[in-house]
Amino acid sequence: MATATGIHHRTYRAELRLRHTKAEWARLAIIVVLLLVVPYLLNTYWLGIANSILIAVIGAVGLNILVGFTGQISLGQGGFLAVGAYTSAIASTRLGLPVPVAVIVAVFVTAGIGALFGLPALRLKGLYLAIATLASQEIIMFVVRRWGFLTEDKGYIEVPRFGFIERETFEIQWYWILLPITFLAVLMARNVFRSSLGRSFMAVRDQDIAAEAIGVNITRAKVTAFALSSGFVGLSGALSAYYTETVTWERFTLDVSVLYLAMIIVGGLGSIAGSVYGAIFMMLLPALLTELGDQVGDSIPFLSDQLPAIKNALFGAAIITFLLIEPRGLDRIWTRVKDYVRFWPFRY
């Protein structure tokens, strides 16, 4: 129960809810309304970016489960996305499985492979683990590039478009497919971290020896974290396969792993909401910078041929600025904004 003196819970069940006050519910309602209206306000180009964001959010949440919540740094994100994409594409085009089944198969296969490549984490920590996961990235890349069986020696897999998707309404139809999936995935990830499984991940991150001493099976916790994280990443990869309609190895290189790491660092490590903000930021910023370049390009002709390079530099500068202002990411900035409004006009 929220009163002027604070929030007073009457039951544990009430306290465990994700939202307690009317303001929080109102904020959620505004976001939901915005998400429902957005596709009718955006043109096809921006809607395409919105769809890429929705897919990236799932991947970023998955990576944050591993890096931000369990403290196991991973550079293998691109590889696990590739496993999800290739598995679902092969399952639905060559094995003839229905798409939902193929996606679920992809989630489980990626989870399994993630758990396998997570085994070095039982012995390695920090930078050493980063190098081990870098190896897993390169191993997976090597396999998908060289194993002709995967692409039937074509080098790529073509995934047929869903029958019900029309050419003109492609993006908006995909938006309605992706939005509920992403929403559920984010909610489920949030659920994990208010139950005992997620708490044991955070215990491993903060103090692994103490975690062991209170009864957390560290081996199990780490392998489960790798599997769960990779499951989300696999889902993201599988969706991207159907959305882009072609699967090629170029979309899953080390750059992608680094981009996703940047998303969760900018958004906020160890925060589900942060992963969402980070994914939006990192996917939106390049598009906005391109837009900006197009607008000012004509007025400064001597720079127009340098625009792509300037865009990259600005992208980097924006990230550094954000990290300097708030190392704990966008999620923390948002919390501070909320606190400011809550305490206004009494600032201290």
Add this chain to the structure above:
Amino acid sequence: MLGRAYVHALNSSTVPEGQPALEISNIELRFGGVVALHDVGFTVTQGHIHAVIGPNGAGKSSLLNCVSGLYHPQVGKAILHTGDGGHHELTKLPPHRIARLGVARSFQNIELFSHLTVLENLMLGRHTHMKHGVLQSLLWFGPAQNQEISHRGIVEEVIDLLSLQAFRHKPVGSLAYGIQKRVELGRALVLQPSLLLLDEPMAGMNAEEKEDMARYVLDVHELAGVTVILIEHDMAVVMDISDRVSVLDFGRLIADGTPAEVKTNPAVVEAYLGAEEH
């Protein structure tokens, strides 16, 4: 000592009072050429506060680490007795299995989960009693939620017992040292220990905080009858609250007896005050 006709919720051992709860026998622990513990053995009696004292580097924490499974001694055993007459050889088990038997501990240098709140730290103390299925966690509604609610009861009981109400939702990293020590005691208690290992719970505290902490340890002991192994440097505290004292020096057991016996033991006096010139 009071006899008990009941078993308190915070004590999961059913060994009758006065019977041996933990038997440590001729433990030898080496790190390379360094012998940390040499032929150490004593028995901890159910219902006792059993102090382990000794100068710095005597091997007290190493001994505790052997009991809780963080170190594995090359020779010797630590055997935990259960109420039904069975026993477990702790020195052969990994730490999380030992925790499942109800052996709970605190650490000399606070080892809390610093980014989590007091409540989350204490709920983690319930880990061995909870289920951790991936599917039920993803879904939340149903078993995961019910489990959170049902385990909250004992956690709140410990919060009340240790006066942690005001800090319930604070991240432990932001709390004062003395409070953190208390949270660590609480985290061990919610496990419903059969044996409680406290590694210098009063280190670095002023007289008043020490008194508080001693009171909490005594409360827990009197209320629940939990068997406690206590490592402590403060002689006054040890002599006041413990039923039995074992003294280590350079990895060897040099005395084992009641506080009064130990205080006058010549070997102990020598270890602490130095030998008199003859």
